[in-house]
Amino acid sequence: MGNAVVKSYCEGIRIMPNQKAVVLLSGGMDSATLLYYLLDQKWDVHALSVHYGQRHSRELIAATDIARAANIQHEIVDLRHIKRLLKGSSQTDDVPVPEGHYEDPSMKVTVVPNRNMILLSLAAAMAIGIGAKTVAYAAHAGDHAIYPDCRPEFVGAMRTVMELCHYDGGVELRAPFLHLSKATIVKTGLRLKVPYESTYTCYSGRERPDGTCGTCVERLEAFKLAGATDPVEYEAKETK
Numbered sequence: 001m002g003n004a005v006v007k008s009y010c011e012g013i014r015i016m017p018n019q020k021a022v023v024l025l026s027g028g029m030d031s032a033t034l035l036y037y038l039l040d041q042k043w044d045v046h047a048l049s050v051h052y053g054q055r056h057s058r059e060l061i062a063a064t065d066i067a068r069a070a071n072i073q074h075e076i077v078d079l080r081h082i083k084r085l086l087k088g089s090s091q092t093d094d095v096p097v098p099e100g101h102y103e104d105p106s107m108k109v110t111v112v113p114n115r116n117m118i119l120l121s122l123a124a125a126m127a128i129g130i131g132a133k134t135v136a137y138a139a140h141a142g143d144h145a146i147y148p149d150c151r152p153e154f155v156g157a158m159r160t161v162m163e164l165c166h167y168d169g170g171v172e173l174r175a176p177f178l179h180l181s182k183a184t185i186v187k188t189g190l191r192l193k194v195p196y197e198s199t200y201t202c203y204s205g206r207e208r209p210d211g212t213c214g215t216c217v218e219r220l221e222a223f224k225l226a227g228a229t230d231p232v233e234y235e236a237k238e239t240k
């Protein structure tokens with residue numbers, strides 16, 4: 001599928017007041033921003049979070065806090081047993097979490113095998129169950145270097161599959177941040193008053209983020225580029 005086609009599928013979200021959408025809410029800053037973005041567009045948002053045995057399950061507490069603050073319906077599904085199948089990733093297996101830049105090739109070890117297809121499948125099923133026609137997820141341009149299941153080609157292909165997964169056109173997949181940088185997401189979120197202090201991004205899963213893993217580095221960089229300060233308290237003081 002050509003990029004132009006994928007782009008037209010995914011850019012922007014039409015304003016359809018009170019239409020139901022399921023958003024995959026990880027507890028991180030991208031999906032929290034997406035949630036507020038959809039609410040700002042007057043969507044009737046229902047959130048889904050999944051415990052798949054991730055090291056950073058601390059993010060599920062963050063997801064709960066974010067959904068509560070936004071006063072929306074939130075499902076957390078416990079699928080910890082599938083961790084047995086998700087081998088080779090630092091996030092689900094006994095593999096050290098790498099430090100360094102988010103786009104460094106060493107970060108490939110943080111890829112959870114086929115995670116987003118699994119999560120999007122569940123979101124599609126939930127959407128059908130509650131009569132929603134749309135699933136939204138927060139893949140963005142910064143993810144493309146390392147994460148195959150965040151790339152435009154993947155999103156376009158999943159969109160096709162999800163349209164075919166049920167009667168009457170199935171479910172529409174939207175990824176409005178697909179071509180945006182994380183700094184632009186931060187700027188958007190600050191405008192929408194996303195409670196970034198409640199979000200959790202770190203791969204370590206420790207109570208306080210370390211400020212040194214790839215995703216912490218990326219987050220801090222995004223705030224800096226956006227000309228803002230990350231309100232989250234970090235373990236390490238020598239953060240970039």
Ligand SMILES: [Zn+2]
Nearest residue numbers: 202210213216
């Ligand atoms: Zn970290």
